[in-house]
Amino acid sequence: MSDTILLQLSGQLLTAYGYGAPEFESGIYTCQSDVYSFGVVMLELLTGRKSYDRTRNRGEQFLVRWAIPQLHDIDALSRMVDPSLNGEYPAKSLSHFADIISRCVQSEPEFRPPMSEVVQDLVEMIRRERRSNESIGD
Template identity: 40%
Template sequence: MKIALGAAKGLAFLHEEAKRPVIYRDFKTSNILLDADYNAKLSDFGLAKDKPESDKTHVSTRVMGTYRYAALEYIMTGHLTSRSDVYSFGVVLLEIMTGRRSMDNNRPRGEHCLVEWARPNLWERRRIYRLIDPRLEGNFSFRGAKKTAQLAHRCLRRYPKARPLMSEVVEALKPLVNLKDMASSSQLFQMMQEERVEASDGNRRSRSGLKKQVSFTRNGHLPVKTFHIALMNRHFTSHWPSPVVWRHDYC
């Protein structure tokens, strides 16, 4: 939470306190630098844009940045606002919570896109436990996890004006940094851990009984579906309104 709070303060400064307020436009985990004490600093301002003047609601610009962190309205229309950065912050907050990347094609079907997988689980207590990085082994605050999940849900709202300001995000995160109610002492968490172990054992037994096979058509070529997936994993030109080249790592 210390890292998330530091990054949120950086965005809030850019949006609301800087002499010339700007929109960061490419907020992602790899642009957050940490010092020896885990204090967060933002880096790489190459895509930053001046905020719109008071009589304008947005900046119209070519779509740039990292697709899997970008807000849908920005991708679809090129309309950029400070709330676009808020959406990106919500994606990073999910990465911190779950220990997952925003896009991971090695995950099971339905879990490739972190936002789409996590979004339905951000309000129900039992589901929130399933989102938390299992490597933490219960060493996190239950109240903090619940509040963080709710905050991420607000940041990821599809309607930009429904998302909070970054200054509001900062105020929401401040009380969460020093919470001490460890989830490992919760009976519900212990039950969830047992269920996770049982599910993992069941999956392992299922996989051990399967052999990998590669099927070919009669003439020796790969099936059309396999060939199609191979093509999709290459670079392709986006069909969005702006001429941007993306990798196939989107939601």
């Protein structure tokens, strides 16, 4: 099989299962497509849901479509967090994490951050949380 056919097939599979960036449907694949897919994985971590779940109601089957409208509403965001976390997470980090996810899953690739920026934002979020915990422990 040629690389082009494999890429098209993998793009179709990624899209079918909720990981593929919207541009995959046009046969376009870039580094920004990977950023989108990583955003979906982070969304799975946040919610405890699968990227695609056909057992859910129609409006909730594709995780990204369901989650995007809720990522900037703190009350909705709190309700969509994986229940197995039992509310044991810092609220400030939750909103930062949701912001990073939101930027990664932008429908237009040019609005997604480079992966290096995503990593930097995640590291900074963790550092802030550590500093916060250290100051509480003093």
